[in-house]
Amino acid sequence: MSAILEVENLRVEIPVATGTLVPVRGISFSVQRGETLCIVGESGCGKSLTSLSIMNLLPKRAKRTADRLRLGGADLQTMDERTMSDIRGDRMAMIFQEPMTSLNPAYTVGNQLEEAFLRHRKASRREARERAVFLLEKVGISAAASRLGQYPHQLSGGLRQRVMIAMALMCEPELIIADEPTTALDVTIQAQILHLLASLQRELQMGVMLITHDLGIVARVADRVAVMYAGEIVETGTVHEVFSRPLHPYTQGLLRCIPVPGKTRRGAHLGSIPGVVPALFGDPTQCNFANRCEHAVPACTAGPVPLTGLGEGRGYRCVLPVETCIANQARPVAA
C-alpha cells in the first residue's frame, strides 16, 4: 500500500491579543490508498483545523508549518495558491459538517455540481451534467436529473449531505477529507451516509480521512484511528487494537463513555471525564491531560511527553509503561 497523504509534525498557530494559540501542536499521520483513517477527539481539540490546514483553507490569521505535507508525492507546502486550487476538488476533496449551510443558496444543485467538474476537466456542459446525474444516482438520490434544477433550500439535510458527497466525488479524488459529515443529521440518516461513504471508498479505492467525535462511527468504518487531545495525537493504531487494548488514559476514558449492548448493565454508571481541555497557548510543557487524569504521577508534569512508538503505526503519548496502561484499563473507575 502506498501513502496518499503524509503529514509530519503539522502545526497551526493563531496569533491572538494575549499570545499565540497553537491548536494543532506537531501531529503526524498518514493515509493509505483504500484506507479510512479516523481522527477522534472532543470538540476544540484541533481536528477541524487539521483538516482545513491540509486543504490550505485555514482562516487568514492562522499559520501552518510542517516537516512534511505531501499528497501522493506532491509537496503541498511549497505550492502557491493557484497550484493548490488545481489540486483542491480534483485530487483531494472535502465534505463539511454543516450540509444546511455548505451549499450556495443562490445556485441550483446542478450548477454547483457541474462547476466542480468544469473547473478541473476539459469537458462540455453536457458531459458535466451527465457526470452530475451519474453521481447523484450513485449517492442514492432518486430522480437525479430533476434534482439538478433544484435549489439547496428545497432539499432535506440528508439529501444535501449526499449532494456534498457527490460534489466531492465529481473528479474522482484520491483523498476525501470528511469533517464530521454526519453530526448535523438524524441518527437513521447518519447510518445511511456512513454506509454510502464506506461503499464508495471500497469501490473507488480512495483514501478517506474521517474526522469525528463519535466512537460508534469509528468502530463501524475506520481501518486506523488517531485519537487527538488538546492539539496532539495521544494514541494511534488499528481500530481493533485501539478499541480492544486502549493505552492512553484519555482513550480509555472515551471508550468508557459509550455503553456496550449486552455488556453494560442497565442502570450502571457510564463513564465521564471530569474537567475541560486546557487553553492551547504556546507549546506543551507537560502532559496536557495530566490535570484530568486519574492515573497522573509527578512525571506527568515534569516536561512534554513524547509519542512512544510500538511499531506498525501503533503509538501512545503517556509516561507510564505499556503494562501499567493495560493494567489501568482493567481498574474500575474511581468513584
Added chain:
Amino acid sequence: MLAYSLKRLVLAFLVVLTVSGITFTLTNAAIDPAKALAGESATAGDIEAIRKAYGFDRSYLVQYFDWLGGALTGEFGESFRMRRPVATLLAERLPVTMTLGLCALAFALLVSIPLGVVAALKPNSGVDRVALSISVLGQALPTFWFALMMIILFGVVLRWLPISGSDTWLHFVMPSIALGYYATPAFMRLTRAGMIEVLASDYIRTARAKGLRAPTVLFKHALRNAIIPVVSLAAVQFGFMLGGSVVIETIFALHGVGFLAWESISRSDIPVVQAIVLLISLFYIVLTLLADLLNAYLDPRIRVA
C-alpha cells in the same frame, strides 16, 4: 406567497390614496386656486367667474374625487401658468428626469460596489479606512454645494463639462454625479457588511474546497449573495433620487420634472405641483414593490417560499 402579494398590493393602494389626500389637502388649503388662476390684476367678479367655471365652488370631497378620478386615468387637469394639460407637460419632462435618475444610480453603484468589495476583502486595511473616510465625508457634504463646487471646477476652471442644459450626454455627467454620490456611502457600507458576512460563510469555504479560482469564488459565489440587500436599497434610493432631482435639476437647468416642480412651486401652479408629488410618490411605491419582486428573483429561498 399569493396572500402576501395581495396584502402588499392593498397596502400600496391605501398608501396611494392617503398620499393623494394629503397632497390635495395641503395644496388646496394653502391658496385659493381661483385667485391663483385669475392672476394679480383680476377683479373680485373675475375670480368668482373662474371659481364657477373650474368647479372650485363645489364641496371639497367632490373636488378631491374628481381630481383623483382624473389622476387615475392620467388626466391631471391643466397647468394654470402654461395653459396646457399637466399630463403632456409631465410626459415631455419625464425622460430627462428618468435619464438623470438612472445615470445617478448607475454612478452610485459603480463607485460603491467595487469599493465595498475591496474594503470587505481586507477589513481594517488602508483601503478599508480610505473607503470608510470617503463615506463619512460624503455623507456630510451638502448636495447642492457639491454641485456648485463641481461647476466651478469642471465647468469654469477646467472647462471640461457644460454647466447647464440637457442637450447632450455630457450635460448629464455632473448632475448624475451630484445626485448619485449621496447614495454611495449607504451602498458601500451595505456591500461591505454583506461581503464580510458572506465571505465567512460555509458555502464560500465549499466553493474554495472545490478548487474554484478566487475571482469565481468572489464574483459568482460571494457577490451574488451579498448584493441582494443592495438591490432593495437601490430601488428605494432611486425613489429618493427622483424626489431629490428638484434641487439638482434647478442648479443645472436640466429641464426635467424636478425643474418643472420648482418652477410650478415658485409660481403656485397647483395642478402641476399636485401631479408631480403624486407621481413621485407613486414611483416610490411601485419601486419598493418591484424591489421585493427582484429580491425574490435573486434569492431563490424567497421565490419558492
Added chain:
Amino acid sequence: MSTSTVIGPGRLSPGQMLAPTPGALLRRRVFGHRSLMFGIIVLGLMLLMAFGAWFIAPHDPYAQSLATRRMPPIWHAWFWDDPKATWDHVLGTDKVGRDYLSRLIYGARISLLIGVATMLLSGIIGTTLGVLAGYFGGRVDLVVTFLITTRLSMPVVLVALAVVALYGSSLEVVILVLGFLLWDRFAVVMRSVTMQARSLDYVTAAQAIGCSTSYIVVREILPNILNSLVVVATVEMANAILLEAALSFLGLGVQPPLPSWGLMLSEAKEDMFFSPWMITLPGICLFMLVLSINLLGDGVRDVTAPENRN
C-alpha cells in the same frame, strides 16, 4: 494537584489590582475615540459661535455698506496682492457689503436652531409613534406602520418646498414642515428597539409586580433605548440642517436678510464665477457642522456599544 500557574494577589500588577470603574472605562473609550473627539470639538466650536455670536462677530451681520461691496478675503492679499483685501473684513464681504465672517458666525445660530428644533419636534412625533407601536403591537402597530410607509413614499424635498412656498416661508414654517417630515426614522428605530426591550426579562418582571404601563415605558424602556435615540437624533439633526440649507438655497426656506448658510449660498450664486470664495465658505461651514454631528452620532454608538464595532 493543580498544574496551572497559581494566581494569587502577589502576582497581580498594580493595574490589575485596581480594576477601572465603569465611568473611567467610558471616559477612556470616549477620549480614545479620535473621530468622536473631533466631532465634539468642532460641534463645541459651532455652539460657541452660535451662543457668543454677538461677542465674537467683528461686525453687525446686517450692516450693509456700498463702499465695501464684494471685498475678497484676506488671503487674496497674501497670494495675489489684492489691495482690496483687508484685516477689517477677514473673510471679505458679500454683494451688499455685509461682513462675511460675521454672517457666517450668526449663520451657525440658524442652522443649529433649525437642527435642534426639528430634531425635537420629529423626535417627539416619531418616538411616540414608535414606542406605542412597539409596546402595544397589534392594531396600533399596524396603523403606525401604515403611517411610516405613507410618510416614506412622500418625497421630502418636494413636499417641503411646496408647503413652504404655499404657506409662506419663515423660520417657523421651515421647522414645522421639516419636523413633520423627518420623524420616520425615529419611529422605525424606536418601534423595533421597544419591541426588543419589551420582551426583556426586567420589563416582564416589572409587569409581573404590577407596574403601570406608563411607568414601565418611562422608567424601564426609555432608559434602555436612549442610545439608539441619540444616534437617530444626530442623523435627523444633520438631515434637517442640510434640508434647510437646500430649501433656503432654492429661495424657498429662510428669508433674507437672515444669515442662513443656505441663503448665503443662494445669494452668492451669481458671483460664483468671479468670487468663488463666497460660495466656498458657507459650504465649508455647513460641511463641518454636519460632519461633526455625524461623527458625534457614530462615536456615541461606538462608545456605548463597543461590541457592535466591526
